Amino acid sequence: MQYWLMKSEPSEVSIDDVENLPNQTIEWFGIRNYQARNFMRDSMQLGDKAIFWHSSCKNPGIYGIVTICSAVHPDSLQFNPESDYFEPKSTQEKPIWWCVDVKFERKTKYISIQELRQYPELANMKVLQKGNRLSITPVTREEWQFIMQLVGA
DNA sequence: GCCAACGTTGGC
DNA sequence: GCCAACGTTGGC
Numbered sequence: 001m002q003y004w005l006m007k008s009e010p011s012e013v014s015i016d017d018v019e020n021l022p023n024q025t026i027e028w029f030g031i032r033n034y035q036a037r038n039f040m041r042d043s044m045q046l047g048d049k050a051i052f053w054h055s056s057c058k059n060p061g062i063y064g065i066v067t068i069c070s071a072v073h074p075d076s077l078q079f080n081p082e083s084d085y086f087e088p089k090s091t092q093e094k095p096i097w098w099c100v101d102v103k104f105e106r107k108t109k110y111i112s113i114q115e116l117r118q119y120p121e122l123a124n125m126k127v128l129q130k131g132n133r134l135s136i137t138p139v140t141r142e143e144w145q146f147i148m149q150l151v152g153a
Numbered sequence: 154g155c156c157a158a159c160g161t162t163g164g165c
Numbered sequence: 166g167c168c169a170a171c172g173t174t175g176g177c
Binding site: 154155156157158159160161162163164165 | 166167168169170171172173174175176177
């Protein structure tokens with residue numbers, strides 16, 4: 001099993017939004033970055049776990065845990081001309097953007113980015129690097145276990 | 154709202 | 166295939 005960190009803008013999809021969905025699962029739509037897409041398309045496995053991170057908001061940081069609950073599939077919004085995520089170059093035969101579905105596992109105690117920066121054990125986390133913009137990043141087993149300790153798992 | 158860092162685009 | 170210009174991300 002692999003571990004991940006997935007950023008979401010809470011104004012678009014928050015951890016509470018996912019918790020309150022009827023089946024508590026959501027398509028991880030709208031990823032329009034090749035590196036992040038490739039992680040989902042090529043590396044993620046059913047059952048992998050991910051930290052749910054709120055970004056571009058007042059209090060960025062860790063808010064919950066989700067599980068990868070589907071195989072990779074085309075991002076449905078790329079075919080919708082009404083959507084901000086519409087991709088005119090995509091066809092049903094040759095989609096450009098791929099994603100997985102995630103399932104709510106639990107909310108955690110909020111852990112701020114400032115707090116995370118204090119731990120030498122997490123110093124190499126991609127999300128803490130200066131200039132980091134990638135919305136999906138791998139998390140090592142050691143980092144994951146350390147964070148689970150922090151949130152009281 | 155600022156702006157550094159990074160990704161993408163497109164002319165050459 | 167280079168690289169300048171532009172667009173976006175996201176913490177602050």
